[in-house]
Amino acid sequence: MSMTKHAGLGAGTGDIGTIAFGTLSGGAGAALTGGNFWQGAVTGLVVSGLNHAMHKMMNEDFVKGKLDREVDAVFRNLADSEAPATRETLYKIKDSLPTLKSYFSKTGSVDMYAQPDISSLDDGSIAKTYAHSENNFKSSRVSTTYFKDSFRSYRILARTMLHEFGHCLSYKNGDFYNYHINHTRAETNSWKERYAFNYAFANGGVPYRNDPWYLMNSK
Numbered sequence: 225m226s227m228t229k230h231a232g233l234g235a236g237t238g239d240i241g242t243i244a245f246g247t248l249s250g251g252a253g254a255a256l257t258g259g260n261f262w263q264g265a266v267t268g269l270v271v272s273g274l275n276h277a278m279h280k281m282m283n284e285d286f287v288k289g290k291l292d293r294e295v296d297a298v299f300r301n302l303a304d305s306e307a308p309a310t311r312e313t314l315y316k317i318k319d320s321l322p323t324l325k326s327y328f329s330k331t332g333s334v335d336m337y338a339q340p341d342i343s344s345l346d347d348g349s350i351a352k353t354y355a356h357s358e359n360n361f362k363s364s365r366v367s368t369t370y371f372k373d374s375f376r377s378y379r380i381l382a383r384t385m386l387h388e389f390g391h392c393l394s395y396k397n398g399d400f401y402n403y404h405i406n407h408t409r410a411e412t413n414s415w416k417e418r419y420a421f422n423y424a425f426a427n428g429g430v431p432y433r434n435d436p437w438y439l440m441n442s443k
Contacts, residue, residue: 289425289428289429290323290428290429291321291323291324291382291383291386291424291427291428291429292379292382292383294321294322294323294382294428295321295378295379295382298320298321299378299379302378303377303378303379304377304378304379305377305378306375306376306377307375307376307377307378307381308375309338309340309370309372309374309375310338310340311336311337311338313338313375313381314336314337314338314370314381314385315336317378317381317382317385318336318385321382323386323427323428323429324382324385324386324389327386327389327427328389330389330393331366331389331392331393331396332365332366332392332396334353334366334367334368334388334389334392335365335366335367335368336367336368336369336370336385337367337368337369337370338369338370338375339369339370339371339372340371340372340375341372342371342372343371343372343373344371344372344373345371349371350370350371350373350374350384351368351369351370351371351374351384351385351387351388352368352369352371353366353367353368353388353391353392353395354366354367354368354369355395355400366391366392366395366396368385368388368391368392370384370385370388383424383429386423386424386427386428386429387420387421387423387424387429388420389423389424389427390419390420390421390422390423390424391416391419391420393423394416394419394420394423399419400412400416400419403415403416
């Protein structure tokens with residue numbers, strides 16, 4: 225089974241985390257292949273003496289991911305407000321945000337449930353994805369339960385959903401199973417989270433390098 229090892233995928237890092245680790249628009253490829261695109265961009269600007277341009281690039285709207293921009297466009301002043309902790313909310317946000325709607329079918333149209341009576345799991349997980357098979361390693365049918373802390377805002381919920389979509393895909397396509405059979409439990413736990421972070425980032429989510437858990441488990 226899958227657990228998110230985070231407090232809302234970047235919650236707590238705030239604007240500073242976004243600025244420090246955010247990749248520039250169009251620089252996602254460099255980041256995904258291991259290049260430190262942001263550091264390189266900043267260094268180049270400083271060397272060139274283009275301080276004004278550097279500050280413009282650090283504008284909040286510029287460094288936000290595609291999913292965040294969709295949340296802003298759809299929910300506007302409610303984007304960072306608490307969302308109703310219901311199953312209806314999950315399907316509403318899935319249908320309202322183009323990114324989530326587009327990738328939902330690739331998860332196998334995962335069954336989604338809300339559990340408002342539990343804030344989070346003991347390890348801090350705010351959502352949990354299951355593969356419905358005898359060994360819970362590989363299945364064409366998966367489900368995700370979102371706990372109350374997932375609904376702290378529409379933005380956090382959207383980020384968490386995209387992350388969990390990554391877990392769903394890893395179960396459906398067999399990637400999780402293929403990795404699991406040749407690695408230890410600890411290695412697999414770290415791998416599955418990296419997989420979900422990378423998936424979310426590649427598909428418009430928060431840059432995975434923003435998240436403290438990812439930074440600690442990236443190798």
